[in-house]
Amino acid sequence: MQRRHVVQYGAAGVGAVALMLGVGWWRVDGPGAPKPAGQRPLPLSAMDFRLTDHEGNEVGPETLIGRPTMVFFGFTYCPDVCPTTLSDISGWLEDLGNEAAQMNVVFITVDPARDTVEAMAEYVGYFHPAIRGWTGPANQIARAAEGFRASYERVPTEGGDYTMNHTASVFLFDAKGELVTMIDYHEPREFAVPKIRRALTEYVEGAT
Amino acid sequence: MSLLLLLSGTSTPVFAGSEDVVVENAWSRASIGVNRPGAAYMTVRNTGEDTVTLTGLTTPLAMMPEIHETKTNAEGVSSMAPAGEITIEPGQSVALKPGGLHAMLMKLQNPMIEGETFPLTLTFSDGGEVTVEVPILGIAARGPES
Numbered sequence: 001m002q003r004r005h006v007v008q009y010g011a012a013g014v015g016a017v018a019l020m021l022g023v024g025w026w027r028v029d030g031p032g033a034p035k036p037a038g039q040r041p042l043p044l045s046a047m048d049f050r051l052t053d054h055e056g057n058e059v060g061p062e063t064l065i066g067r068p069t070m071v072f073f074g075f076t077y078c079p080d081v082c083p084t085t086l087s088d089i090s091g092w093l094e095d096l097g098n099e100a101a102q103m104n105v106v107f108i109t110v111d112p113a114r115d116t117v118e119a120m121a122e123y124v125g126y127f128h129p130a131i132r133g134w135t136g137p138a139n140q141i142a143r144a145a146e147g148f149r150a151s152y153e154r155v156p157t158e159g160g161d162y163t164m165n166h167t168a169s170v171f172l173f174d175a176k177g178e179l180v181t182m183i184d185y186h187e188p189r190e191f192a193v194p195k196i197r198r199a200l201t202e203y204v205e206g207a208t
Numbered sequence: 209m210s211l212l213l214l215l216s217g218t219s220t221p222v223f224a225g226s227e228d229v230v231v232e233n234a235w236s237r238a239s240i241g242v243n244r245p246g247a248a249y250m251t252v253r254n255t256g257e258d259t260v261t262l263t264g265l266t267t268p269l270a271m272m273p274e275i276h277e278t279k280t281n282a283e284g285v286s287s288m289a290p291a292g293e294i295t296i297e298p299g300q301s302v303a304l305k306p307g308g309l310h311a312m313l314m315k316l317q318n319p320m321i322e323g324e325t326f327p328l329t330l331t332f333s334d335g336g337e338v339t340v341e342v343p344i345l346g347i348a349a350r351g352p353e354s
């Protein structure tokens with residue numbers, strides 16, 4: 001049993017290195033080549049990834065352009081931050097009511113190994129019906145995170161399982177796919193809801 | 209415990225402090241099956257005169273219950289790790305709440321079903337224990353009042 005865990009960690013390590021090399025290549029030569037702004041997410045139109053939504057549809061950044069968008073990274077095995085954020089988002093959407101009806105709301109997993117399309121479908125079903133779940137191959141998840149400047153990391157836990165560290169902020173884009181602003185983890189509703197209203201109404205040209 | 213009782217040789221309580229611990233507003237979220245870990249939240253209040261130290265958890269619901277702490281760094285990245293022992297000064301309380309300290313319930317033995325409850329025992333460094341019945345709310349619950 002102990003030995004099997006060691007072997008599994010070994011394999012995960014090789015995978016992690018391969019993933020890092022992939023991300024590294026993409027960062028240097030690909031469309032994610034460094035920008036002076038550094039941490040600022042790209043416009044959706046400058047991102048490039050292919051994922052699958054929880055209903056099995058092929059999706060990508062272009063799916064989101066044309067409507068205001070809210071994006072959050074997480075994983076369904078998260079016991080604390082992700083269910084809290086998804087219920088916060090559900091509460092914001094309820095506050096906004098019809099105003100938010102035309103909004104894209106997407107939960108992108110950082111744990112595609114466990115978060116299959118079926119797992120995402122069941123999970124998002126417990127929250128606001130507007131919330132879509134996106135998953136896909138590990139390299140495409142990495143490209144998505146790179147575009148949003150989100151980070152994540154697999155961390156083994158004592159029991160032989162693992163958890164994921166991940167960016168907990170919610171990203172807000174306007175209908176043209178330009179970043180409006182971000183909502184920090186557990187930001188009070190009285191700050192979060194006006195930010196979403198801005199994404200719904202404002203066509204941002206430059207910085208926030 | 210039994211050793212302490214033998215040594216003290218009396219029926220007077222051997223606890224120093226933990227008998228004055230009060231647990232309030234406990235709640236948890238329903239789970240999907242048993243593969244994902246659960247979490248429980250509560251306020252642990254020390255109403256006594258002595259400092260108490262919360263050292264661990266036990267529950268028939270989970271083989272590996274542990275106190276964890278979620279932290280979010282300046283870059284907005286959240287991570288979670290065992291919190292170790294938690295000291296509560298006299299008259300103070302510690303809140304286990306979403307995004308901070310929580311009772312992490314790993315290796316669930318049964319699914320956590322909305323509307324049911326489960327017993328969670330907090331163990332203290334003086335050998336005392338406090339057991340609380342934790343209500344299970346919906347997966348999207350935000351707290352005991354919602």
Ligand SMILES: [Cu+2]
Pocket residue numbers: 079080276277288289310312
């Ligand atoms: Cu935890």
